[in-house]
Each structure stands twice: as C-alpha cells, then as structure tokens.
Amino acid sequence: MVWTGTRRTVLTAAGLGLLSASCQVKGDRTAEEPRSPFTGEQRIGDRVLTVKIDNVRPARPQTGLDRADIVYAEQVEAGLTRILAVFASRIPGETGPVRSARESDLELLRQFDRPAFCYSGVQSRLRDRVESAHLVALPPGRLPDGYVRRSGRPAPHNLHLRPEVALRAASDASAPRDIGFRFGSAPSGGRRTAEHTVRYPSARYGFTWSADEERWLVSMDGEPATTSGGDRLGAPTVVVQSVRIRSSAFGDRSGNNTPFTETVGSGRALVLRGGREYDARWSRPDAAGGTTFTDADGRRLRFARGQVWVLLAPTG
Structure with a gap:
C-alpha cells in the first residue's frame, strides 16, 4: 500500500501496470510516482x-x-x-x-x-x-x-x-482503483486511420485524429463537440466496446423501453490511438471487477495517457 500525502492508492500484483516503471529506488527517491488507473497520468485524485x-x-x-x-x-x-x-x-x-x-x-x-x-x-x-x-x-x-x-x-x-x-x-466514496486499463507506448500493428464513426439508432459520434493536438477530436451528430467555454472536446484514446443492448423492465413516460447495456461479459472492441485503430477483445467476468482489453495474442492493449472515451456500442 502506497501513501501519498492524504491520498491512498492500493497496488497489487495485478495493478503494477498503473506504474510507468518498476519504481526503482534512487537514494531516498523513487524513479516514478504512482499513476492514475483511469488516465495513466501522475495526477490521481482522492475520490471517484x-x-x-x-x-x-x-x-x-x-x-x-x-x-x-x-x-x-x-x-x-x-x-x-x-x-x-x-x-x-x-x-x-x-x-x-x-x-x-x-x-x-x-x-x-x-x-x-x-x-x-x-x-x-x-x-x-x-x-x-x-x-x-x-x-x-x-x-x-x-x-x-x-x-x-x-x-x-x-x-x-x-x-x-x-x-x-x-x-x-461523499467523504466515504472510494478512491481511484485499477479498473483494467493499461497505459504506455503504442502497441505494434494496427491500421492507419484518420476518422471513425460510432452509430446508435438515433445518435452518432465522430472521432477525427489531430496529429497537432495528438488526440481524437469529437463530433456529436455531425457537429464539433465543444465545452461551454468553446474548447473542442477530444481524447488521446477512444474505445469502441461492442456490447449487448437488450430491453429492460423499465420505460419512459412516452412509452419507450429503457434499454439495458450489458457491461459484464466479453466481446469485440476497437481501440483508437495515435492515428491508428487496433482490434481488441474486452472481458469483464463479474461486476465487481474491471474491464480488460487485449489484442489477438491475449496481451493487454495499452492506451495513450490522458482522457479515455468509451463508447458502449450495440453489437453488430
């Protein structure tokens, strides 16, 4: 267990991927600080x-x-x-x-x-x-x-x-913990791509690679997505996670059924980073555990450090 000020981050053998290096000691200092399990960056945060x-x-x-x-x-x-x-x-x-x-x-x-x-x-x-x-x-x-x-x-x-x-x-909310993401250098292979579109029945998201900004710029329904301050939304990593979306026992006031998105299980995924796309598999055996993303050889697929967008997209 590593303590940083008042922040606590639990590291297990499975969670060593949260560190960019093996924390070799140099004098009384470590070579690398713990990194966020959500972004791979050194800023972690206290609660989720x-x-x-x-x-x-x-x-x-x-x-x-x-x-x-x-x-x-x-x-x-x-x-x-x-x-x-x-x-x-x-x-x-x-x-x-x-x-x-x-x-x-x-x-x-x-x-x-x-x-x-x-x-x-x-x-x-x-x-x-x-x-x-x-x-x-x-x-x-x-x-x-x-x-x-x-x-x-x-x-x-x-x-x-x-x-x-x-x-x-929410003083008793949990601290950031390993949810299965891994960060680091770009994996080998992949296909060069400049843009990708994710479609839902009545919505679509577009992602366009910007080499200058080193991130995928986001569009919603064909329009550039921005903040209320005018800044363009974008992320270094985009994950398109194919999931089963089924009917639930709930609905809205207009009579539309509320779909249930199944995020426990396994399936196909596509990971976008660095102007390339990588085929992947996702797996989450139980709800209390995280979601892992692996390549065709079963190796953990590394994300670029920074914000991650995950599109829970209908299978097919």
Missing part, C-alpha cells in the same frame, strides 16, 4: 465522482466534460444516448447538464467500488435499487446546495452540478 450528463442537441455544449478522466456513452430510450462522466484527477468548478440515472449505470459503476454518483433523478420503480446500490447516491434531493439551474436553456437541460460540494458530501 461520477455524473450522468445530457448530450442531446438542446443540452450542448456541455460544461466540465473536458476535465473528466473517463467519458462513457451509453444508449437510452428512443435510440438516443447519455454520457456518464468519471472525475477523479481534475475536478471542474461546475459540470452539466445533469440527467437521470438508468439501471445500466449500476452495473457499469460497480467496477469503481463505491463511487459518488450524481444524477437529476430516477423513475420511482428504480429509485430504491439506485439508492441501495454500492455507491454514494447524490441526487438533488440529497444534495440541494450542490445543484443549480442555469438560465439560457429550458428545463430539463439546465441543471448543473457543483462537484466540490458533491465531494464534500
């Missing part, structure tokens, strides 16, 4: 904060999404998508718009141990399951001073979160 973010057209541009360690996209009703942002190493002053929780979130979030989870609400039949899950549930009813309505947009696309308030209320 996850936020459900709206991303339909009236909700754009979002606030604070550029500071997330991991950005997940998952399918919701009517073939649209929502974003689940994971914060730890960099906490924005504000983020949003915040939207409601789904059943799929509970399975996806379990690999983070007990994270804080912020969301605008949840349908009544699912409320008890969310609030009793292995996480720190922080909807507006439990954190009234942590949310604010911003002018200029109609509800429900104007609810924003103050993350620092949420973290103060």
Whole structure:
C-alpha cells in the first residue's frame, strides 16, 4: 500500500501496470510516482465522482466534460444516448447538464467500488435499487446546495452540478482503483486511420485524429463537440466496446423501453490511438471487477495517457 500525502492508492500484483516503471529506488527517491488507473497520468485524485450528463442537441455544449478522466456513452430510450462522466484527477468548478440515472449505470459503476454518483433523478420503480446500490447516491434531493439551474436553456437541460460540494458530501466514496486499463507506448500493428464513426439508432459520434493536438477530436451528430467555454472536446484514446443492448423492465413516460447495456461479459472492441485503430477483445467476468482489453495474442492493449472515451456500442 502506497501513501501519498492524504491520498491512498492500493497496488497489487495485478495493478503494477498503473506504474510507468518498476519504481526503482534512487537514494531516498523513487524513479516514478504512482499513476492514475483511469488516465495513466501522475495526477490521481482522492475520490471517484461520477455524473450522468445530457448530450442531446438542446443540452450542448456541455460544461466540465473536458476535465473528466473517463467519458462513457451509453444508449437510452428512443435510440438516443447519455454520457456518464468519471472525475477523479481534475475536478471542474461546475459540470452539466445533469440527467437521470438508468439501471445500466449500476452495473457499469460497480467496477469503481463505491463511487459518488450524481444524477437529476430516477423513475420511482428504480429509485430504491439506485439508492441501495454500492455507491454514494447524490441526487438533488440529497444534495440541494450542490445543484443549480442555469438560465439560457429550458428545463430539463439546465441543471448543473457543483462537484466540490458533491465531494464534500461523499467523504466515504472510494478512491481511484485499477479498473483494467493499461497505459504506455503504442502497441505494434494496427491500421492507419484518420476518422471513425460510432452509430446508435438515433445518435452518432465522430472521432477525427489531430496529429497537432495528438488526440481524437469529437463530433456529436455531425457537429464539433465543444465545452461551454468553446474548447473542442477530444481524447488521446477512444474505445469502441461492442456490447449487448437488450430491453429492460423499465420505460419512459412516452412509452419507450429503457434499454439495458450489458457491461459484464466479453466481446469485440476497437481501440483508437495515435492515428491508428487496433482490434481488441474486452472481458469483464463479474461486476465487481474491471474491464480488460487485449489484442489477438491475449496481451493487454495499452492506451495513450490522458482522457479515455468509451463508447458502449450495440453489437453488430
């Protein structure tokens, strides 16, 4: 167990990939500091904060999404998508718009141990399951001073979160831990590619490689994705994780079924980094464990250091 100030990071044999080197001692100093299990960078953070973010057209541009360690996209009703942002190493002053929780979130979030989870609400039949899950549930009813309505947009696309308030209320949330990601030099092989599109029934994401910025620039529904401050969203690594998306026992007020995204299991994946794409396999045997990504030879596929986007895309 390694202590850094008040921050605690647990290192096991399986988690040695979180270090960029083997921490050889030189005098009384180590050669390398521990790195974030989410980004591979030296900034780690104390606790995991996850936020459900709206991303339909009236909700754009979002606030604070550029500071997330991991950005997940998952399918919701009517073939649209929502974003689940994971914060730890960099906490924005504000983020949003915040939207409601789904059943799929509970399975996806379990690999983070007990994270804080912020969301605008949840349908009544699912409320008890969310609030009793292995996480720190922080909807507006439990954190009234942590949310604010911003002018200029109609509800429900104007609810924003103050993350620092949420973290103060979630003192028992878990610290960042190994969730299966590995970082380092680019793997051999792969195919040169300049852009890639991920399609959902009623949404699409585009990723265009920028050699100057060394990251994949993000588009949503054909439009450049930016922050509310005008900065372009992008990430050094993009993972397209093919998953089974099935009907659930829940639905919305319009009669649309709420899909359930299965993130426990295994399947195909595509990893984008450095202007190349790599075929991969993903595996997550149980909900409490992380998700590993391997190449055709079964070797762990390394990501570029920095923010990671994971598109939980329908198989096929």
